[in-house]
Amino acid sequence: MVICLTSWAQTPSCSAASKFYSKDSINVTAFGASTVAGIGGFSFEGFLQQNIENCYTGKTVTVTNNGVPGETTTQGLVRFPAAIQGRTGFLLILMGANDAQAIVNKKMKLSETERNMRYYIEEGMKHNLIPILGTIQFYNDKDSQFFRDCNLWVKQINSLYKRLALEYHIYLADINLALGRNFALYQDLVHPNEQGFRLVSFVWFDAINRAIEDKLLVVGVNQNYPNPVSADGKTRIGYSLSQASHVQMKLYSMLGAQVMQLADEYQGAGYHEVQANLTNLKAGVYVYVLRVGGQQFSKKMLVVK
Numbered sequence: 285m286v287i288c289l290t291s292w293a294q295t296p297s298c299s300a301a302s303k304f305y306s307k308d309s310i311n312v313t314a315f316g317a318s319t320v321a322g323i324g325g326f327s328f329e330g331f332l333q334q335n336i337e338n339c340y341t342g343k344t345v346t347v348t349n350n351g352v353p354g355e356t357t358t359q360g361l362v363r364f365p366a367a368i369q370g371r372t373g374f375l376l377i378l379m380g381a382n383d384a385q386a387i388v389n390k391k392m393k394l395s396e397t398e399r400n401m402r403y404y405i406e407e408g409m410k411h412n413l414i415p416i417l418g419t420i421q422f423y424n425d426k427d428s429q430f431f432r433d434c435n436l437w438v439k440q441i442n443s444l445y446k447r448l449a450l451e452y453h454i455y456l457a458d459i460n461l462a463l464g465r466n467f468a469l470y471q472d473l474v475h476p477n478e479q480g481f482r483l484v485s486f487v488w489f490d491a492i493n494r495a496i497e498d499k500l501l502v503v504g505v506n507q508n509y510p511n512p513v514s515a516d517g518k519t520r521i522g523y524s525l526s527q528a529s530h531v532q533m534k535l536y537s538m539l540g541a542q543v544m545q546l547a548d549e550y551q552g553a554g555y556h557e558v559q560a561n562l563t564n565l566k567a568g569v570y571v572y573v574l575r576v577g578g579q580q581f582s583k584k585m586l587v588v589k
Contacts, residue, residue, distance in 0.1 A: 296486050298339035299493045301555035304501040304524040309344040310336050311373030312492070313413070315364065315404070319421070319484070320351025320378050323475040327351075331485035336492070356382045356392060357400035364404060368411050374492055375408040377401070378418035378459070380445070381474060384437040388430065394437070398444055405452050414499065415452070416491045417445050419460040423474050424467045431473065457491040459484055497555045502526055505574045505581040508560075512586040517563030519585065521546065523574055528552045532575040535560075538568070546572065562587055 314320050314329055321327070333347045350367040352360070357379045368375065380401075386392035401417070408415040419442040425431035442460050449456040462483055463469055469480035476484055506522035513519045521533070533547040543565065546558050567589040573582040 296335050296339070296489055299497065299555070300506060300522045300557075301493070301497045301501055301524055302339045303506065304504045304555070305340055305343065305496055306500050306502040306526070307343070309346070309373070310340055310492075311371060312336075312345075312347040312376060313350060313368060313371045313374065314347065314376040314378070315350045315360070315367050316376075316378035316418075317351060317355045317360070317382055318353035319381070319475060320349060320376075321353050322349065322351065322481075323353070324471050324477070326471070326476070326478045326481045328476075328481045328485040328488065331482045332488050335485055335489040354382060355379065356386050357397050357404075358383075358392065361400060361403065364407065368408060368413060371411070371413065373413065374495065375413040375415045376418060376457070376488055377404050377408070377415060378420070378457075379404075380420045380441045381423070381438070384420070384423075384434040384441060387437045388433045394440060394444065397441060398448075401445065401448055405448065405454060409452070409454075414455070414495050416455040416457050416488070416495065417449050418457045418488070419445055421460055421463045421474065421476070422465055424470055424472075426467075428473075455491045455495050457487045459487050462487045497524075498553065501553070501555060503576060503579055503581070505572075505583060507583055508572065508585045512588045513562055515589065517561050517565070517587075519560050519562065521558045521560065521572060522555065523558075523581075524555045525551060525553050525576060527577075529576045531556075533558060534573050534575075535562075536571045536573065538571070543570065 329347045329349050333345055336345045383392055383397045405415050422438055423431040423434050425435050469476055471477040501524040503526050504524055508519045508521045531547050531551050534542050535544040537543055546560055565587050567587055570585050571582055
């Protein structure tokens with residue numbers, strides 16, 4: 285998914301797959317330390333809820349904030365069961381910056397962070413939540429050897445999180461990559477400012493969209509774009525699959541004659557697009573038909589010359 289960041293006040297561009305979301309609500313549980321709790325009157329949760337509501341219109345959206353400033357992944361263990369009790373949907377896990385300090389101070393080891401994160405992921409999955417693991421941001425280490433040492437562990441912790449995401453086949457929100465070392469997005473040594481939190485919300489939103497596209501779509505077909513098909517004859521048709529299926533898509537004239545085979549293959553669940561070149565067709569109205577899993581969906585398109 286492409287996010288437009290030309291202005292910090294802009295909302296993100298919406299995934300085409302948002303039209304095929306299969307549920308009536310989107311529920312998000314955010315769990316972590318101070319970047320989850322919010323600092324200086326700012327947090328990412330409000331921005332994230334706005335992003336979701338902007339694209340998934342008509343859906344009930346809840347985003348709960350379960351952040352406690354200053355906690356390590358070990359300290360968060362005691363309150364995690366209550367945070368996820370009765371929750372459904374997505375679990376955003378963002379902890380570890382305080383672990384980096386504790387490791388430098390020889391109060392923790394990286395193996396302890398790994399053990400804790402495995403617990404969070406596995407318990408979330410046992411409760412049928414969809415975990416999304418967030419990487420942690422760098423400290424502003426310009427004038428501090430201590431924070432330079434912390435950042436060495438931030439890198440190792442983030443490498444661990446990326447490995448765990450692959451191992452458990454869960455989603456990663458790479459907040460560290462988005463913020464980088466742009467400390468103009470910080471309000472202090474480690475916490476984002478308003479612009480930074482908005483950017484963080486976009487990163488979470490992208491990860492949620494990826495999960496929805498992979499797991500939570502109904503079968504359906506979009507209107508082709510552009511429509512009418514312009515003089516260059518190029519158009520895109522988006523469609524979604526709820527499970528792996530044999531897909532056939534054909535284009536017909538209004539008289540019922542087949543004029544083009546657009547797709548005929550096995551595809552996995554998720555959102556897909558067909559790129560069609562219709563330069564050889566005469567101007568007029570056509571019908572494209574998607575057949576999948578014993579179901580049939582059709583829409584009209586207009587070709588102009």
